[in-house]
Amino acid sequence: MELNVELLKWQQEVFHDPTRFKVVAAGRRCGKSRLAAWSMIVRALQVPKSTIFYVAPTQGQARDILWGVLEELAFPVITSKHVNNMQMKLVNGSTLCLKGADRPDTMRGVSLEYLVMDEYADMRPQVWEEVLRPALADRQGDALFIGTPKGRNHFYDLFIYADKEEDKSYKAWHFTSYDNETLKAEEIDLAKQSMSSYAFRQEFMASFEALGSEIFKEHWVQFSEEEPDIGDYYIAVDLAGFNDPSSNSKKNKRLDSTAISVVKVNENGWYIKDIIYGRWTLEETAQKIFNAVDRYRPVSVGIERGIAKQAVMSPLSDMMRRNSRYFRIEELTHGNQKKTDRIVWALQGRFENGLVTLDKGEWNSEFLDQLFQFPNHLVHDDLIDSLAYIDQLAKVAYHSDLIDMEEDFEPLDLIAGY
Secondary structure, three states: OOOOOOOOHHHHHHHHOOOOEEEEEEOOOOOHHHHHHHHHHHHHHHOOOOEEEEEEOOHHHHHHHHHHHHHHHOHHHEEEEEOOOOEEEEOOOOEEEEEEOOOHHHHOOOOOOEEEEEOHHHOOHHHHHHHHHHHOOOOOOEEEEEEOOOOOOHHHHHHHHHHHOOOOOEEEEEEOHHHOOOOOHHHHHHHHHHOOHHHHHHHOOOOOOOOOOOOOOHHHOEEOOOOOOOOEEEEEEEOOOOOOOOOOOHHHHOOOOEEEEEEEEEOOEEEEEEEEEEOOOHHHHHHHHHHHHHHHOOOEEEEEOOHHHHHHHHHHHHHHHHHOOOOOEEEEOOOOOOHHHHHHHHHHHHHHOOOEEEOOOOOHHHHHHHHHHOOOOOOOOHHHHHHHOHHHHOOOOOHHHHOOOOOOOOOOOOOOOO
């Protein structure tokens, strides 16, 4: 008996991958349910008398999402089905069961060959950790986690864990609704016109976003690849912890990033030329700072005060001596302000009044992600924190300030000129 298994390109990629635990973040109408159904049916037929679970947030959702799909696809190999208890028996004695995560006690005491957890973001993580993961142990069963992101919760944590590939039994994939070649792109574009940008990114683009406070609004952001001719460069550095090159631990992966903001300032505002960021060793961090200063020749360089600054100054000073390239480091401070207040005061008015322009670069995505979701404890703020420090550095006097002054103006200091 043959089944006509038809899969989209992205579904084939996930289906044929041998990784034991697969984590898929996908947009609406992407084809998640069909992938789940085929994965369950094929696995059930490969292992006679096995038990396969499909778990949705509630059993009602499980029925609405997958019961009809399973009936259609598995019809040639179904020997019996019971809609009341949401079970199907196949020709080789295997059983497909649809369950709700809101009733975890009904899933205890079973031995599972395969498991699908759909819309995992809407379930309590304890259902997997305490009930279903142990159920896979004795048969060394596999699992597929699928869903559309709902902010940065346990599904996000699992996706990041799988995406790092430090644990070879986990692997992550990310697909948008555009990856479903049977879904017209024009329809997705039409939906975008009537949805908020946040909702569209989450539902169709499968973006792991925590809903921001809207301190910074999207229509305030402007881009230009034409750098202004007039202005001076300033560089502000927000240092984070330094990676241990001999360690590959997950703790290092979760450290904040060091961010180096390169901004050209003139009387018309700020032009953000680049934001260099990453998690580096002490020597690498010093080299990144030195390279940025050497390339842009800023009038002022500032580094946030603290132990990290003290640590990086030693290798940075060595580089200055070796290269005969010296520059002064200004010490940046919080000014007894909370981080939220300091960033809002430095950046919100400038963005709202069109005084900030971004050059296009690979850093844009991470910067905007942090900007729109600030302040959210689930999201890093290193890039915008370093940018806010430019406010302390950029003390600019403009020639236009003197144009309308009286002819009998006399400077207070003939040498300094102020």
